[in-house]
Amino acid sequence: MSATLAVVGNPNVGKTALFNALTGLSQNTGNYAGVTVERKTGRVALDGATAELIDLPGTYSLAASSPDEMIVVDVLLGQRAGEKSIDGLVAVVDASNLERNLYFVSQLLELEKPLVVALNMMDIAARRGLKIDVAALSEKLGVPVVPICAHRRIGLDKLREAMTPLAQVALPVSGVRCPFPEAQLSALQALAADLNSRPVLRRTIHPLEAFRVMVDENGYAEQRVLRKVGPEFRPALTEYRRRAQVNGANLAAQEARARYGWVREIMDTCVTRPKVRPKSRSERIDNILTHRVFGTVIFLTVMLLVFQSIYSWAAPVMDLIDSGISALGGAVSAWLPPGVLQSLVVDGIFAGVGSVLVFLPQIILLSLFIAILEDCGYMARAAFLMDKLFSWCGLSGQSFIPMLSSFACAIPGILATRTIKDRRDRFTTILVAPLMSCSARLPVYLILIGAFIPSQRVLGGLVGLEGLTLLAVYSLGVLVAIPTAWTLKRTLFRGVKPPFILEMPSYKVPLAGVVLKKAFFESREFVVRAGTLIFAVTIIVWALAYFPRSTAIAETYAAKRAQVVRNTAEAQAQEAALAALADEEEGEYLRSSLLGKIGHFIEPVFRPLGWDWRIATATIASFPAREIIVATLGTLFNMGADEDEHSDSLRTTLQLARREDGVTPVINIPVALSIMVFFALCCQCSATLVTIRRETGQWRWPLLTFGYMTTLAYLGALCTYQFTTALGWGG
């Protein structure tokens, strides 16, 4: 039976670096059940004992308001189901930022658990001219204090030594407490006694929890207790609060005053600071990186680099994965007899695996970039620079990176929203991110523009009409996203404006280990969690397109093939005729499949958009991913499924395709525009929807996203078609 120790501390104090250094490779990363808060555990070998280490999310206070903070409080108080109770704490404290860090330590002392302080970043403190009397600090806090430098792995042996009694549960609990006014303490005791006398609570309330219930009005602790004891406790609580106040002061302010007063006294005894605050290295870097002109230019360059990497650098690897999987599928299909099994393996399983793996290069690259930007401290600067722009539609600067990433692909974009603290801001960003024009829309645009938009110069010959159309459909998403976010923030996610109060951490060189681990775990989670569902959706759509397999069609085409073999002597011509027949047969099957029937059935819905049933069918088939529409159109028009956006023959076929009357073209300019507008605004991407489900924890958010985007897409396409037809663009 080994002890469970928690590593706690403020954000940006090098907690993860220390955790990695202590546990090495023996780590488990996942999420806490039901929330996307990272759960990291590992084992640490100590002198003669091992202990389980939990790396809790960084937090500034035990007054919980965000999901991260709630997890920290729950785990520390032993109230999170499925988590072991904590035997001791390792508090990581930033020596160069002692004052605010000790504020948190003063709260940790009230947990009444054995505690060791790891005084990190001693090198930076020394560079800033801070002299810390470690022995005096240890005496003042009543706990062991070990100076370390987690980045350079200095002092870790001493820390392990100090942790050994923790692991053996032999370290006494410090008796040091931050002094609070007498009135507050007696009111607190009365509140705790009152709560503990109520059997409905079914547990003893920890003094620290009682403290939070009292001080944090409408806070997490209060809500949880009131849920159990009922709202009729509210007047009593108000009375306890009134008794705790000194001269009517606010309790939160009273807490801060007491704690910072206590911290100041410790600082005065244990720390010698230079008279004049020397300009830190970070401050000098910030003079450039957040400069009005240079800062903005550098920011745009960095973002361009991030965007370029996920947009173009990932492309060759994605193509490689794509062709690798098709080649593998081809090789396997040669082994299998033609029929349902072959189709399931090639068009179902391999296509399904491919549609998951194809996202990996983008996800790995983006999570690497985000990990680097976060670890070096630039992320906070990016939010600082962009905040004003985003505050116009009710969001904050933290939404910038997710939005930008979504231009490459909404999935890494949605994953990137994890850095947004406020839930309402985060959900709004997740819901509008799929509106950004991702790379999967490009094939749809390219084939339709290539086939239907006349190549002529406009605006005095400066730009081509084709380029202009591409720009227009690309911008459409952003233009719609702004009012959408604005509306969401005023309806579904209405509420108090979340504070934008961020620490600007000191710059530091990112640690390769921390960055790589983060990217690795994020990518693995995507493949495992989202991957299975994306795979399932692909198989379902495959089945819809495959069944029922009519024997009548098979017989007709067998006869036709026999006829070709009989009548065409020349080998090459025979081969070409047979290939054409095979494509025609595939088309016939698809048209008579369940999917084709659904397409016919819902055609009336899409008729006002100028679409015939074939476009409707291809649109439904492209539910797993937008780009599938190109291949499906290829099959529907008897071209075979291996058509892509560069295919001239598909372009010509689309131009020549006629409706059943044999005269009206299936697609003209208004129809092409209406398809593009539809695909610009719709959420035909099961991978995105599955990712939204995973990140929000509920199905209603992906359903809402799909619903509102499809509505917008339909209305947009409807207006486009009707308007351009009225203009006479339909010819």
Place this chain on the structure above:
Amino acid sequence: MTCTLDQLKRHDRGVVSNLRGIGNIQQRLLEMGVSDGAEVEVLRFAPLGDPMEIAVRGFHLTLRKSEAALVEIEA
């Protein structure tokens, strides 16, 4: 002389004397050390004029002007 934090210019210094009102924002400011008696210095404003960056209790903090308007300063 009393003013609010958002009214300070770049490089101005002052001491926090009070937080106006109480709520989510004030709670967060208090945790981050913006409480009475804390010395603050305005380091810079973002290129679009908002938010601002300050030095407080030995570290750097960014906040919006609307939030800084809740912080009373004894300059």
